[in-house]
Amino acid sequence: MSYFEFLSQYGDRIISGTLVTIVLTVLAALLAMAIALAAGLMRMAPNALVRGVAVVYIEIFRGTSLLVQLYWIFFVLPLFGISLEKFTAGFVAVGMNLGAYGAELVRGAILSVPKGQWEASLALNMSPAKRMVRVILPQALLIMLPSWGNLLIELLKGTALVALIAVADLMFQVKQINGTTFLSAETFGTALVIYYIIARFMITPFMRWLERVMQRKLGRA
Amino acid sequence: MLDWRWDFTFDILPRLLVATGNTLMAAGFGYAIAVVLGLVFALAQRTPSRVLTVLVREIVEFIRSTPLVLQIFFVFYVGPQFGLRLSPWTAGMIAIGLHYAAYLSEVYRGGLDSVPKGQWEAATSLNLSTARTYFRVIIPQAMPPSLAGMGNYLVGILKDTPMLSVIGVAELMHTANAIGSETYRFLEPYTLVGIIFLALSLPTAAAIRIFESWLRKKLGMI
Incomplete structure (x- = not known):
């Protein structure tokens, strides 16, 4: 069977798998960001109990x-x-795992916002919440964006594992096709290329664009 | 509701501990391949040949941005299609070794770039050959700054070994799955696997942090 015949016969399933992978990636990414922000901030809370909960969560995951x-x-x-x-379990697991890694990025970024910014907002009599939301977080976001680009690629790769609990993502579809056709090079090779395209030509440019937008918003461009 | 059975726990614990040995072995072999191959990838990107540099760069990027579990399947199943049968262990070690070699090559690249230019000039003026310059002058100095990154990927490779269960390498996850399907009890095996991984990776990570700060002090980097 030529590669073209292969694609015309199984293209639909590969495309549907790719769409499931993309949806999973987006949902898991949103969950990971929310968890990372919450756990990252909790990790720096003055209350030891709150801090402890975040540390246990991060270390376990x-x-x-x-x-x-x-x-x-x-x-x-x-x-x-x-x-x-199973679909929910899939993106929740990926989101919670990468959220723990993201929490450390959030913490690192917040700590690397220059001290003068904290002092200035204190001098302006801002409340702690306002200081965080209006001054610190926007600058921290810009600092951690490049690392988030890498993390999102890790997240995309992580979603391939949900195939093992039978969520019909790209990995699952090619595994099924391979099971009936034994065209391993074609099936797994195609999937590898699709994951590469998503990572290199969708996620990376999107993050670069986001970085430029953020820089403009903060007047750094 | 939840019923944790201690007798069952102690029944399966020996089997899981044996499998832990396999997990450690898989991580060790995979890491050994990655450490050497990663250096090859890093050095290949520093040759005068532009084609080789770009080619290796793209290969590294490709390996880094595709899922390890898919690479494991690829290595395991593509061989037989062309008449080359690999055992699960061999295929698994090749896949995980290649994957982490790509990551480690980035770590080495950073280390190699951090060696001051004067070292190169000194080696040239002493009329050292390129090989001698690399192995006696540059690489020994590039290693210390790379060690922290190398340690992180050691923990990383340990945590990625469960993926080898998909092609039937009898490591921890595979054994837990087997126990689960024999006894229809998933609570104890999966929880124990989680605890064993925590017991392995947290001390390793802590030891690496201590080693790193010791090394920094030793090299006068603080």
Whole structure:
């Protein structure tokens, strides 16, 4: 079978898998950002208990494998009475895992905002919340954007694991096609190229663009 | 509701501990391949040949931006299509070694770039050959700044070994899956796997941090 015949026969399934992968990536990314911001800020809270919760969360999710977390959320959580549908379990696991890594980025970025900015907002009598939202976070965001670009690529790669709990993403589709056709080079090769295209020609340019927009907003361009 | 069974836990623990040995072995072998191959990737990008540099650069980028689990499948299944059968262990080690070699080459690149230009000039004026310059002068100085990054990827490779279970390497995750499907109990095996990973990776990460600060002090970088 030529590669063209292969594509015309299985192209639909590969495209539908790709769309599922993209949707998973977007949902997991939104969840990861929310968790990263929350856990990152909690990690720096004055209250030791709040700080402790964030540290435990970050260490557990960074200290074990994504695959272990995914299986745990999918197979063990139902025993606690929390049953997640496989698609939900998939992006929740990926989002929670990458959120723990993101939390450290958030913390690092906030700490690297120059001290003068904190002092200036104190001198202007801003409330802590206002200082964070209006002064510190926008600058921290710009500092951590390049690292988030890398993290989002890790996240995209992480979504491939949800195929193992039978979510019909790109990885799952090519595995199925390979199971019936045994055209391993074509199936897995195509999927590798598609993941590369998403990472290199969608995520990376998008993050560059976002960085430029942020720079303009902060008057740094 | 939740019923954790201790007798069952102690029944399966020995099997999981044996599998932990396999996990450590997989991580060790994979890392050994990655450390050497990563250096090859890094040095290949410093040759005068523009074509080679760009080619290796693209390969590294490609490996870094595609999922490891897919690469494992690719290496394992593409061989037989062309008459080359690889055992799960061999395929797994090649895939994970290549993947981390790509990451480590970036770490080395940073280290190599950080060696002052004067060292090169000194080596040239002493009439050292290129090979001798690299192995006796440049690489020894590029290693210390690379060690922190190398340590992080050691923990990373350990945490990525569960993916080898998909092609049947009998490491921790694979054993936990097997126990789960034999006994229909998932709570204990998966939780124990999580705990074992925490018990392995947290001390390793801590040890690397301590080593790093010791090294910085030793090299007078503080």
